[in-house]
Amino acid sequence: MVENQSASGPDLSQGIPVHALHEGKLLGHVGGKDVLVVRTADGIFAIDALCSHYHGPLVDGLVEGNTVRCPWHHACFDLRSGEAVRAPALSPLSCWEVDQRDGKLFVQNKRDQPKQEQPARSDTPEKVIIIGGGAAGFAAAEMLRRRNYQGSIVMLSADTAGPVDRPNLSKDYLAGSAPEEWLPLRSDKYYSKQNIDVRLRTEVTAIDVTARHVVTGNGDKIPYDRLLLATGAEPVRLTIPGADQPNVYTLRTLDDSRAIIAAAKSSRRAVVTGASFIGLEVAASLRARDIEVHVVAPAKCPMERVLGPELGDFIRALHEEHGVIFHLEDTVVAIEGSKVRLKSGAVLEADFVVAGIGVRPRLALAEQAGLAIDDGVVVNAHLETSVPGIYAAGDIARWPDPHSGRSIRVEHWVVAQRQGQIAALNMLGRQEKFESVPFFWSQHYDIPINYVGHAGKWDEIVIDGDIKAKDCTLQYKSGGQVLATVTIYRDLESLEAEVRMEREIA
Known part of the structure; x- marks a missing residue:
């Protein structure tokens, strides 16, 4: 997560020939800030060149329609607005004005961030409760405020810390190469400014679906109009002699x-x-x-x-x-x-x-509330549970996967974030289906492994390249259908595999 140290490419404020965009993308700079210029069917756009997640180089990413996807962890940005339309990135990028004159393109000034739409439905909830302070819960709260939801948001979390970048806990932070200040997804000031009531060290003991309130461990009853269950998973613990030792x-x-x-x-x-x-x-x-x-x-x-x-x-x-x-x-x-x-x-x-x-999903609250359970909380395509007004996202959610045609539950950080975002939109009445192709990454020393799709079982693995040389793509197939794709140092192929799967379910 290191910012670029020096400007790259030509000085875009001085102009570049239009034909320099013959490959569709060009990396340059404006006032020392790296800027990516992209040509699509709808025009020419300029946007900050580094992903707002881990600062991946978007010039090496994939342009799809009017979006650009990060090669590292598949975040996606709208080229027209700079909005982070797909996790794991949450913060927008700046967009820049592009002027054409005398056969040249000039990029000199940032554009104002567009104002987000206001919820305009008569059934917009007044009170939203989010149970869980992980990826799904935070992404939902952030999306609600991003869409200018003005009602109450209460996030109830049993953790002692606010939402953090959990993948880093087993990777760079644990290795000693990432400082702790990188871990919070947002500062304490963010929650105060956005009026998100985060209550840490708070156990929820019951959900009353009739009275529409939750009960906490200290006996508080907190009412809701919409509720998101994002309780996540808990580690499976050893049950052998000595497992309770402090070491x-x-x-x-x-x-x-x-x-x-x-x-x-x-x-x-x-x-x-x-x-x-x-x-x-x-x-x-x-x-x-x-x-x-x-x-x-x-x-x-x-x-x-x-x-x-x-x-x-x-x-x-x-x-x-x-x-x-x-x-x-x-x-x-x-x-x-x-x-x-x-x-x-x-x-x-x-x-x-x-x-x-391994881990197991935290289902006790859902079971107590009488929600439909099947190795997870059963949700529909809109992530709504069997009880209207209650949604589930993240490690606990079992949803109808349009790609495989099966109901699946996965325990991936990015999936949890994206589900939290869709659940938030649907709590505002948007009725958007969750159709995102699952994605996760794993890091072993300096080797990244990117996984797109979901293959619980397969009957064939097709390998392209050399695994030992750390340059390969593996396709996991069942009945000839590609269910998942794994890549090592083939970031563009990973993005292309994601797009192909999306098109199959469109």
Whole structure:
């Protein structure tokens, strides 16, 4: 997340030949600020050149219609307004005036940000409650205010910290290469200015769907007109002897990440149970801190169930190159102080243990309220639950996926954000369907893995390129249909795969 250090390309304020846009995009600068000029069928546009999420270079992204998509994490911006129309980016980009004269294009002045529409429906709710302070909950609150919703927004969160950039908790922040000030999605002043009532350390114990209020742990009853359930997931905890020791951690919250960092400062060895994305990202981050890491997992190959054997073998080899020691087809059966006993009989020395054996959706509130449940909260295409006026988004939501034709639930940060945004719009009466193609990314050392789509099962994996050379695309197919695409260092192909899937469901 580093800002550009020097201006790029020609000085656009001095003009460039119109024919310089023959490839449709050109990177230049205005007053030291990088600006991207883009030609579409509707005209020529100029916009800030770096994504407002992690500052990815939009010149390397994909122009689709009047939008540009970031190559790193698939954020999407409207070229006409600069609005971040698709998470994980939330902040808009500046747009610039483009003048044509004497065969040249001149970019000199920023345009004013357009005012967002006001909710104009007679049934606009007066009170919105959001249960959960994660990706979906924050994105919903932000979108409500972005659309100039003037009613009450109360966000109830059991966490001790406000909404944070959760992917960073297992990646750069845990590795020590990202400062904590990068983590909050917004400052405390933002919530005050936007009149979003964030109540931390607040447990919701019940939802009364008849009286239309929620009950908190201290007995408060808070009324709502619309309610968003965004309770997320919780880590699966070890149930073996010694799992309750103070040197055994899970990773979900900022407090969890802080605790692991504190343990790592005075430790030399760690055991990670489970070879999930979280487990392996934790392993990579601890290796960056020069901690000896042992990964114990029951599978023959890391990530084989999600990514297949070829990519699983690559990930294992990558971690082994960085010093991670695997104990596969094995499990931890007991933790006795600094000794970690395995089912195979082996005993590992560890100063601390991190359990990365998966998460489970938090469904207790939904079940208590009588909502339809099927390994998640069942929602329709508009993310509304079986009870009118109550919506669900994020890790708990099971929605009808128009691409696969099946009902699915995924635990991806970007999906949660995008669902929160659509749920917010629908709480305002927009009736927009959630049709976004699922996307997530995982980072292992300096290797990014981008995943588009959702393939719970497949009967064929088509590999293009060389996985070992870190230059490849993998397509996961069932019955000839591409359900998901994974890329390594092929960002444009990942974006193109996303667009193809969108067109199939249009």
